[in-house]
Amino acid sequence: MVDYTFIRKDMIKRETVIEGILEVLSPLRIGVGKSGGMDPASIAKDTVLKDVNGVPVIPGSSWKGVFRSTGETILMARNITVCSGVGKNYCLNNYRKYDDFQDAIRESDINNALKIFWDYTCLNCKLFGTMSVIGAVKFLDSRAFEYKLGTRTMVAISRTEGAAARRALVQVEFVEPGSKFNFKLIGTNLPNYAIGYLLTIMKRIHDGYTQIGGHKSRGFGFVKFANLHLLNSGSKKIGEDDLQASLPDEIKAEGDKFFEEVKPYMEAFNNAKIQYPVH
Ligand SMILES: [Zn+2]
Structure with missing residues (x-):
């Protein structure tokens, strides 16, 4: 009999919070799309997404996309079925x-x-949600609390259907390196291996294997985490087969040290025998 606690929304046996600071290492652009069109005679402006107070934000939905696609790469490398x-x-x-x-x-x-x-x-559908089902993890919007904005003029190529490609100048706004955002995710009923999976994804971002936002090929979007805090409350494990190595419920440390200390969780993920989806 499988224990379905991980995917149940009608009861909370465990809550997991991971929060910290996101430090911007290279220009970062989470965009809102273009204003000013693609008229070659004018310079279009491509602005950074901001909240009502004009503060740059990284929406929770963007985080979910970054985590999901980074996780997909990790799972595929382990031959675990993932959509x-x-x-x-x-x-x-x-x-x-x-x-x-x-x-x-x-x-x-x-x-x-x-x-x-x-x-x-798959694990991604269970964690991040899928059609008509919310996921087990929720990402809060990240807000900049220390930041500078810069702009860079780039050449964009517009391809209107049936017309030849046109080149136009676009003024791209970005968040400058050295800027800082808050970061927070909240998980419900996460098994230890799923927490380890999320931490493995975060480490890939932290180590520079995953960039976030636009213009990655131009070297945008490198970030790292600092002042990290993991806190589990409630049950020590979720599901009968959840690995229960002696995992600390609270870990608080700087970036690199944090990822050292959470290794037992990442090992729980590495050793997990994920039996779904069935074939
Ligand atoms: Zn899936």
Whole structure:
């Protein structure tokens, strides 16, 4: 009998918070799209996303995308089945179980809905959510609390359908290196291996293997974490098969040291035998 606590939303057995500071190491651009069109005679402005007070933000949805795609690479390297979560490429659709799942929900057959969702979704669908199902982890919007904005003029190529490619100048606004944002994620009912998976993704970002935002090929989007704090409350493990090495419930340390101290969680992920999705 599988323990479905990880994917249950009707009870909270464990809450996990990971928070800290994000330090910007190279120009960072989380954009809002272009204003001013692509008229070659004028310079379009490509501004950074800001909140109502004009403070640069990295939306939680952007974090979710970064974590999901970075995680996909990690899982594929371990030969663990994972969907991209983009467009129609998501597990319930790929396994043709979306309608069965919806029927089970409609008929209030919760056990069957849990069984279908457990058996026919990957770790990314369970953690980050999928069509009509919210994930087990939530990313808060990151706000800059120390920042400078810069601009750089770049050549953009616009391809309007049926017309030749046109080149236009775009003034790209970015957040300067040295700027700082807050960072926070909250997980519900996460097994230790899932926490280890999230930490493995964070370490890849911290170590510079994953860039965030736009213009990555120009060297934008390198960041690292500082002042990190992991806090688990509630149950020590989730599910019968969750690995329960003696994992500390609270770890507070600087960036590099933090990732040393959370190694037992990352080992729990490395040693986890992930049995879903079934084939
Ligand atoms: Zn999936």
